[in-house]
Amino acid sequence: MFSILTRSPAALATIWPANAVMLGLLIRFPRLANASGWLGGVAGYLLADLITGEDPVRLVLLFAGNLAGIIAGYLLLSRVERRNLKLRDPRSLHHVTAAIMFAAFAAGLVGTIANPLIFEGSSWQGFLFWFATEAVNYVAFLPVLLTLPAPRRRRLRYPLAERRYARPPLNAGMLRKLLPGLSLVVGLLLATVIGGPGALVFTLPGLFWCGLRYSIPVVALLGLLTSCAVLTEVNHDHIRLLEGIGSQAFALSVRLGVALITLTPLYVATVIAERNEIVHNLERLASTDPLTGALNRRAFFHRGERLMRLLARQERQVAVLMLDIDHFKQVNDRHGHAGGDRILQAFTHTIRAQLRDGALLGRFGGEEFAILLPIVAEGDGAIVAERLRAGVGQLRLLDQSGQVLKATISIGVVEAQADATPLTDLTNIADRRLYLAKRNGRNRVEWGERKAVQR
Template identity: 45%
Template sequence: MREAGHPHVSPRLYPLFAFLCVTTLILVFSLLGIFTRPPDLLAAFWPANAVLLGIMLRYPRLASPAGWIGGIAGYLLAALFTDDSAIKTTLLTLGNLAGVGVGYLLFRRLDHEDVRLRRPTSIVYLLLITMAASLAAGLVGALVNPLLFKGDMLYGLGFWFASELVNYMAILPVILTLPPLAVLAQWRIDFYRPSISWANMLPLLSFLATLLLALLIEGPGSIVFPVPALLWCAVTYSLFTTSLLSLCFSSLTLLALSYGYLTINHDAQTQYWMFSVRIGLMLIALTPLTAASIMAARNALLSRMEHLAHHDHLTGTLNRTGFWPVAQAMLATHEQRQHPIAVCMLDLDNFKRINDTHGHEAGDTLLRACTEAVRQHLRQGDLFARLGGEEFAVLLPAATQSQALEVVERLRERVAGLSVMDETGRPVGATISIGMACQQRGTYNLDRLLSRADQALYQAKRNGRNRVELHEDCGQERVAHPLGA
């Protein structure tokens, strides 16, 4: 499983970095749980375990001995801010680590796509694994509850199981779907120049409104008021954003119930009342996550289909269908700016003979090598596409005739220097002929420019191949390189 984005730390210092990083995170989130727990009770919301499991899965390099020791250190340091005895601290830490350890071992059996929740079935795996991790913590709770809180074992099992399950289901999706650091950096830039779209804001505003409505209207049904809004958010926003909103819903609802801001039952609460509420919250949080995961899989499939429709399967470049609208838009932009344009047609010389002599596999390998060579030596902003067979098109925006000639001559020389091996180990080389049409200003017509470039290409073939020819409308300058004709 690849680690997506991590600081550049010296290998010698990385164990120390992992220790300090995990210790700090677990300390902070443990303190958050401690400061929100009622007196003489366990925390209503304990995020530290889910955070520890999440970072170990999301950033596997942290899951080293130093990282795990850092997690234990974070729990122990947080206990210094409480009046807990050493025995109580040890037993609670054992329960924390039991759930995290089981969850980590089970998640590591999944592939990367399922760990990142990119398939609809990933939510099922998430639920099953977090239930197993919560059960492991609950078994410790069954032993700890009579010792520390004078309660019965069954209540300890149920309370710990339900609490851990809600925390895992609320927090883990946020960490597992966290975008790479580069994407987060771009979000920070966009934050300062937002373009507000009410269509995109309405699901979020409806979610906030239903949260407020749940506080104003008391009763057992109030906790499900935000469900329609959460589903609207799930089909509108990304999986990561939906995970964040589900986390806000679960954590805020638990805290509101614990401190009496949200009342759903005026009768005397039994010891299993909160157990039922926690399970209900977990299932509510699961609903938008499932919908968002399905939408993410759908969007990825549509993106893949669109890519296949507009790109050549062999070389990965734009195909004719993908080239045309992009080229038209590019011409319109530079026509308005009165920038010069150059359009080139490229064709591999004697490609049929290469296929007949060395085989189609060698021909495909040569096509891919030539494509990569051309792509690497184009300027940023140039447009490159395979129109069919061994024929390619290049659009050079804002390029004068001399600049365009310099670019395409570089391409010709680079391809002429290529060599690949066929199945028998024989070297296979190729040359390209290039026809170019230029226009300084005026109305740009893609059909006309491509037709002129094709006429110049035909002239390059007639004059011996492995050369660049300009269409006559470009001027009198010619560049001929009759090498390997």
């Protein structure tokens, strides 16, 4: 409605999000792409034009251009795999860009008919102008809708009483993260103050920097805000590029230029996202056990020491648990290595399901595992250990021959202030208590006095 009210009688609206929003909703939420969804969208377009008192001929032609672009874009994007619609790599952006160009092309075809009738221009100018107008609006709005994170309930990393630790104060690192966005604002200000033919690209360095540093949804949102700001400033003559800014050819050039500039940081961000995913996968392969997904010994100590330093600054307490699957060799002998692997996988799945965010799980070799977790009060580590022991004891699996697989675990626990004892010493103490649990009959938890592990 707002875009209709700001639309000039002699030109298309500069900012027209409706088409991109409808296409984005149909793709993002496929359940809307039914007869009711399409009819609701059509009714919305027609009702908005009727409320504003649009001329019937003009209404039909403008509506046809809007609908042609949406249908064309939907026909392409609905055939793209959903994982390729999140713009996580350059190839996925190729798919979305191609759909945008096809949608703009379809709208341009309507423009060849509408431009002579509505704006008294040539068919060729109508095609170019409608194409450019639709392209810049799809480029600005559609990526935001496709990459917008879905709302979800976040799990707390810390208890409610200590939630304050989840909000670190403003520091130099956070300020550095804001610099790319600030450079973008500076580019917009320079474009407004200086003007001239080069003003359109004053925002490009800032957008490029944002593409290098920010996530894809943030880059898409910044591209949207920048394109809207530039188009609005040019339209109101706050950014003076050249004389003759009222001409259709000038508006065509500006809108195509803004569309291409907006795409640039998205391609940068997708390349960076793809690289980061490759690096993450390599790090995961180097730091985790391929069978269970638990951290290997080296990664457990590396991340554990980092977590201990963080918790020490917060004056937190920690617990270290050493776990061992009882009689695991007999499981392998009786059910084969495949049965043993199934027990290991089910064991780690059960453990992870009962650990809260912030805890570390590592596999030290064979059937021996270690856990490092923050605790609030003395005895919390033993409570967690007992819950894990009971959970694993309830496991029941079937091997390839149909025999029942089950397991029990023994656990050694040690608790301390995070700054009281090195992690290696804590694991050694927990390991001794683990063997004490095994000597005392297995399938049990052993933990001792905290004063024995504090300085």
